[in-house]
Amino acid sequence: MTQHESKETKGSWRLFLRLLKRTKPSVGLIVTAVLMSLAGTLISLIIPLFTKKLVDGFDVSSLSFGQIAVFGGCFILQAVVSGVSMYMLNVSGQRVVANLRDQLWRKLLRLPVSYYDNNRTGETISRMTNDTGVVKQLIAENFTGFLTGIISVIGSVVVLFYMDWQMTAVMLGVIPIAALFMVPLGRQMYLVSKGLQTETASFTTTLTQVLSEIRLVKSMNAEPREYEAGEKGISSLFRFGRKEAKIQAMIAPLMFFVMMMLLVVIVGYGGMRVSSGALTAGELVAFILYLIQIVMPMSQISTFFTQFKKTVGATERIIHILDAPEEDHQKGRQVDKAEQAIRIENLSFGYGDGEPVLRELTFEVAPGTVSAIVGPSGGGKTTLFSLLERYYEPTGGTIKLGSDGIDGFALASWRRQIGYVSQESPLIAGTIRENICYGIDHEVTQEELVRAAEMAYAHIFISELPNGYDTEVGERGIKLSGGQRQRIAIARALLRDPKILMLDEATSSLDSRSEVVVQEALKNLMAGRTTLVIAHRLSTVVDADQIVFMEKGRLTGKGTHEELLANHPMYKEFATQQLRLTEQDADVSGLQ
Known part of the structure; x- marks a missing residue:
């Protein structure tokens, strides 16, 4: 083994032990299980000695009931003790993995949005399911066999050296020969397993992406393309699986070959020693029984190390997340008082090493007023909202509430002040009631629920549904129309009763009739709240107390509708286009 490989192995063990330590395993339960396993193995080591005495002094008349009872009792006791210790070790392993999954799930919920920007969802899901499954198999299944196997092998070798050190030395001489084959195979298994885990994560990503957007796939007739992408993943998994099968197919016969070679050596050499009188027949039988107690656990021990190689890769990825x-x-x-001015001061931001999205942005939003954020697509409007929600940290400048930087507030307290209604109006799979009450940390009464729905102009359509507020909305609210989803999102924001409201093109994807209803609901939501609106429609912009015009991340204009119309050429062009579109919509409505 090279120095690099030695360091890698030590590092792998340290990494795995570090992961185990984080899960706070039940030391008492594990120690008890190990002691019971040790006791069971010691009992199993006594059984060949009983057999030796029986063979050497075999005489039916000399057999007593007590001897038979002791012999049978040893078998029963060994089976019970081994079974209980195995159960306890399995429970300990299952608890370790349950704690690991709990930590991982808590971590995934606490990771910032930037983590999910840089890591594919399918791969993250694979860490939570597949990688923890690999760790579970090692701890809950393979570790038990490894531990009992090690104790059995060490105990058997010690007894054999005591019985006949020469025969034991001959027997152990075969093991280095087996190691010449097993070590390279183990290294190959590690590489194959690592590739298999990576491909599994990639395949999970493809499945998640395609199945979550199945309507897009079908509407674009993209089934052949996605089948081809999935088929590549399946073929790649098959190739790695075939390589793994090849290695396993070589390991099993090698283990059988080693066992048979040992058996031949022991029987042949032992027979010679028996004939010369150096060894009794009973001792030879005991030797063979101890040999079985050495060889049988060897497969469990080799399986443990093979699984450990798999677990190393999984551990690295889990630790990376943790x-x-x-x-x-x-x-x-x-946040004691949210009814204060929001001040954006020289705000700059860029994603990673990319070009800045916001450049030295400065403006103020007075408490209780409406500020519309307007400008061409790609100007940084949605990024500004993300910074206000503290999904990202600014690369320059600050955002203040009154005279205090918002980064000084507890994140939970700050986000509790904000109500956010986006264009997509995301819903969770569940009932309408669960969606409106989502994120509310207190019991919501039926009266509060209905009041919020009425103010969002949602109560009437909800009441007309077969199950009312207990109607299932489907995954991402697919069973509801865009306008209905938007009104549920508004009802959710109303129930939250935020002091600061952010509306991200909340009506841009709606038809004219739905927009009228949603606009009325938004008026109820905006009343008395500090509001920022990303808007493309003139009807939203005209009534704003302040309009902020952004181009390529810079503020190029600020004022009322009339002021910008007179002084800002691009805003005038924007307003003229919107007015023309509004007139066209009115003409279409008249024709209908």
Whole structure:
């Protein structure tokens, strides 16, 4: 083994032990199980000695009931003790993996949005399911056999050296020969397993992406293309599976070959020693029984190391997630007074090493007023909202509430002040009631629920549904129309009762009739709240107390509708286009 490989192995063990330590395993339960396993193995080591005495002094008349009872009792006791210790070790392993999954799930919920920007969802899901499954198999299944196997092998070798060190030395001389084949195979298994796990994660990503957007796939007749992508993943998994099968197919016969070679050596050499009188027949039988107790666990031990190679890759990826920086929701002070001006001061931001999306942005939103954010696509409007929600940290400048930087507030407290209604109006799979109450940390009464729905102009259509508020909306709210989803999102924001409201093109994807209803609902939502609106429609912009015009991340204009119409050429062009579109919509409505 090279120095690099030695360091890698040590590092792998340390990494795995570090992961185990984080799961806080039940030390008492494990120690008890190990002691019971040790006791069971010691009992199993006594059985060949009983057999030796029986063979050497075999005489039916000398057999007593007590001897038979002791012999049978040893078998029963060994089976019970081994079974109980195996159960306890399995329970310990299952608990370790359950704690690991719990930590991983908590971590995934606390990771910032930037983590999900840089990591594919399918791969993250694979870490949670496939990789923890690999760790579970090692701890809950293979570790038990490994531990009992090690104890059995060591105990058997010690007894054999005591019985006849010469025969034991001959027997152990075969093991280095087997190692010449097993070590390279183990290294190959590690490489194959690592590739298999990577391909599994990639395939999971493809499945997640395609199945979550199945309507797009079907509407674009993209089934052949997606089948081809999936088929490549399946073929790749098959190739790795075939390589794994080849290695396993070589390991099993090699283990059988080693066992048979040992058996031949022991029987042949032992027979010679028996004939010369150096060894009794009973001792030779005991030797063969101890040999079985050495060889049988060898397969379990080799399986453990093979599985450990798989677990190393899984451990590295799990540790990578667990060590990733997370959001601290409680660090900072509580927001005591949210009815203050929001001040954007020299704000700059860029994603990673890319071009800046926002450049030295400065403006103020007075409390209780409406500010419309307007400008061409790609100007940084949605990014500004993401910074206000603290999904990302600015690369320059600050955002303040009053005179305090928002980064000084506890994240949970700050986000509690914000109500966000987006163009997509995301819903979770569940009932309408669950969606409106989503994220509310107190019991919501039926009266509060209905009041929020009425103000969002949603109560009437909800009441007309077969199950009312208990109607299932389907995955991502697919059973509802765009307008209905939007009104449920508004009802959710109303129930949250935020002090700051952010509307991201909340009506841009709706038809004219739905837009009228949603606009009325939004008026109820905006009343008395500090509101920022990303808007493409003139009807939203005209009534705003302030309009901020953004181009390529820079603020190029600020004022009322009339002021910008007179002084800002691009805004005038924007307003003229919107007015023309509004007139066209009116003409179409008249024809209908």
